[in-house]
Amino acid sequence: MAKKLLSVLVATSMMAAMLAGCSGKAESTETPAASTVESVAETSTEETAEPVEITLGIWPEDTLTADIEIYEGYVETMKGLHPEVTCTPAYYKYATDTFMPMVEAKTVPTVFETWFTEPKKLIANGAVADITEELKARGWLDKMNPSIKALLSDDYGNVYGVPRDGYALGLMCNVELFEEAGLVDENGYPLFPTSMEDLAEKAKIIKEKTGAAGLCLLAKDNAGGWHFSNIAWNFGATELCKDNLDGTFTANLASPEAIKAMEFVKSLKWDYDVLTADPTNEDWGTGFMQLGTGAAAMYIGANDAVAQPTQVNGLPVDKLAMCAIPAAEGCDQYSLFGGTPYMFSKESTPEQINAALDFLEIIGKAPVATDEAIAGMKAGAQNNVDNGVPVISSFPCWTAEDYLTAQAAVVEEYSNVDPKMFDSYFNATKTSGLHPEEPGSTQDMYAELTKVLQEVLTNKDADVAALMAQANANYQAILDATFTK
Secondary structure, three states: OHHHHHHHHHHHHHHHOOOOOOOOOOOOOOHHHHHHHHHHHHOOOOOOOOOOEEEEEOOOOOOOOHHHHHHHHHHHHHHHHHOOOEEEOOOOOOOOOOOHHHHHHHOOEEEEEOOOOHHHHHHHHHOEOOOOHHHHOOOOOOHEOOOHHOOOOOOOOOOOOEEEEEEEEEEEEEEHHHHHHOOOOOOOOEEEEEEEHHHHHHHHHHHHHHHHHHOOOOOOHHHHHHHHHHHHHHHOOOOOEEEEOOOEEEEEOOOOOHHHHHHHHHHHHHHOOOEOOOOOOOOOHHHHHHHHOOEEEEEEEEEEOOOOHHHHHOHHHOOOOOOOOOOOOOOHHHHHHEEEEEEEEEOOOHHHHHHHHHEEEOOOOOOOOHHHHHHHHHHHHHHHHHOOOOOOOOEEOOOOHHHHHHHHHHHHHHOOOHHHHHHHHHOOOOOOOOOEOOOHHHHHHHHHHHHHHHHHHHOOOOOOOHHHHHHHHHHHHHHHHHOOO
């Protein structure tokens, strides 16, 4: 029931956000600070407020210099609006093995990003701040997608985070390699794979005609299991973990459908020989590097990561395309829906939480359509244009109509790609095929699946059924130890 509700709600909100389409060309615009700081400084009502310092764990990584410049502009805007607030940059990448030690050491940034699989665990461990009252005072509680709010809430309805954005996994394609392999239509659009079997065949053609890997598959860390879960659903294994609705869960990794999906992955290595040299050394970042540099033609990715193959790894903006992850013959198509929430250090004061929420407004990641918020959206879009990153629709996690309208208008104004390069992807993710990540201890499930991936991709004689049975037993033991009735 919860899965169906999530798919319906997300699909409905996506439909509203995508009505504007993708057309037009962006003109040069000013940084967010340039047009707003002077005016907001004059109207700030907090001249006598006590000093507040917040640590921005959402700061761009050092290599993204253009993004850092944009964020510095946001900080200038923040100074104008809230001169009592000092913003300290602190790039932070969430990791399951280091976060709790940071909580104990009280070094968690005021605001940080994680994944939708994590909030329930962090809330249960008392590791993040309750921000219900701050959201209520701003009128944001009723503007959040109800299913997303549920992911960020405890059993009593208290809310501990806000969504940055949502995503759905698709298949990213290097159009240059499709062209070189002759896999384009008369208009130059890629001939996207229409089934898992077709994906393997097209990957083989690409490998034979270009020398590049047809597909980059991950098998290094939990991202391997994350990607595999979407492959498994498209082979009919749509419930890898069963919610027993009594506080417990049942592992379901050894179903015939899941085994068939893993056998398919094994065949990509040993029968088709279309993968990169060593998938056990491929992680989320190297996958985008392989795609962006032309070492691989296809890679599972999401709409919120289009900067990775382009800006970060050099693929021209007009040579990236996306399609749906195809289903196996006779199976329904599914796209994994997930997202990134902002959460807050448990050590944060109400004043710090409010200051961090103010900053989210300025960068256009809050359900408001103020001049400053729209300026933040436009600055981000212009930054994408300037750095060769596709400006495409996002998956809204908020339901505020004025915010969604403003967001869609910015995408339309700054669009820098041919929408037909992304139609297959967006058409698929508007349907009921959106599938939330599995319940239970999801990251542990991913870890167990990655172990199987590593074995089948390094051992031609690996017994897939036996490996999946062992992974299922391991995962069930974790579930039993973690959850009780």
